[in-house]
Amino acid sequence: MFQTLKNDFQICEEIGRGRFGTVYRCFSPATGESYACKSIDKNLLIDSTDRECLDKEPKILQLLSGNPNILHLYKVYEDDDFLHMVTDFCPNSDLYERVSSGSLSESAAAAILIQLVSAISYCHHMGVAHRDIKPDNVLFDSENRLKLADFGSAEWFAGCEGRMMSGVVGTPYYVAPEVLMGKEYNEKVDVWSVGVILYIMLSGVPPFYGETPTETFQAVLRGNLRFPTRNFRSVSSEAKDLLRKMICKDVSRRFSAEQVLSKLNFSDFHIPLF
Structure with a gap:
């Protein structure tokens, strides 16, 4: 997993899984708070539409982060193989x-x-x-x-x-x-x-x-x-x-x-x- 992400957060248990990746709970020693980390494996993306969605989602979340009822995006980490998005942690039932x-x-x-x-x-x-x-x-x-x-x-x-x-x-x-x-x-x-x-x-x-x-x-x-x-x-x-x-x-x-x-x-x- 992206080393810079590991430097900033302690990666904890898996809390979700989707077509292209996994969601983990992560903990920030700096803030003392838990967050969610959505880690997307770029190698699982099937076509250009999937890649376009991957590129678009963090940009849209950054644009919308001012609303309290929209999942807040805190940080993005990216390398050749993975995109990691650190967001609000939502422990209650959906x-x-x-x-x-x-x-x-x-x-x-x-x-x-x-x-x-x-x-x-x-x-x-x-x-x-x-x-x-x-x-x-x-x-x-x-x-x-x-x-x-x-x-x-x-x-x-x-x-x-x-x-x-x-x-x-x-x-x-x-x-x-x-x-x-x-x-x-x-x-x-x-x-x-x-x-x-x-x-x-x-x-x-x-x-x-x-x-x-x-x-x-x-x-x-x-x-x-x-x-x-x-x-x-x-x-x-x-x-x-x-x-x-x-x-x-x-x-x-x-x-x-x-x-x-x-x-x-x-x-x-x-x-x-x-």
Whole structure:
């Protein structure tokens, strides 16, 4: 492992593993704090797209580091074979683990949602679309503060007014229909994904699903949003109205992240603010 990294940090236990590398907890004797170190093996990168994502992620994280709900990048170490990114350490269970055991109360879901939308609104203000928002990428630090992570699929859309993006990027259940249709799209794909997460937090089930990824994609493309009584009996009409505005197949009518944030700040249902 990169010697300069070892000089600055004590590398501790493995805490995660992905396609291209491993995440470790590391400890800084200088600060007395734990961090996460994402070590990516460049030899595992398959094509130019993978290499472009690798090059882009630390730059995007550095740009977005001013937001408290986005994973903070502290240091980058790189040699010919590896890229190491030292970030916030998030020891608490991620959102995937939290929703796997069932739905959340409306107030608990709202407390998570307002932090997540704050992060997305900031990304969009800075000209960045995340493009792969899912519960696995929503982490929580030692103070239970939400941290949006994994910007490997993120894309710039700033610098050119009305610039659209392309490419099928995302994860079944959470990807927006315009992405699956192969159309050009804008940053509102993130709002769709967050809407799906809100639906799952409130009901315990995804709004669109199938037995296979193909069946799931077909359900997403149909976009028939329903609120089964057995899952939504205790969910307020205000929350369901917000879901309709976020999981809206018509992009022109879908809320922006800023509109969602405004709705949350001035809504009728109780939201603990951070």
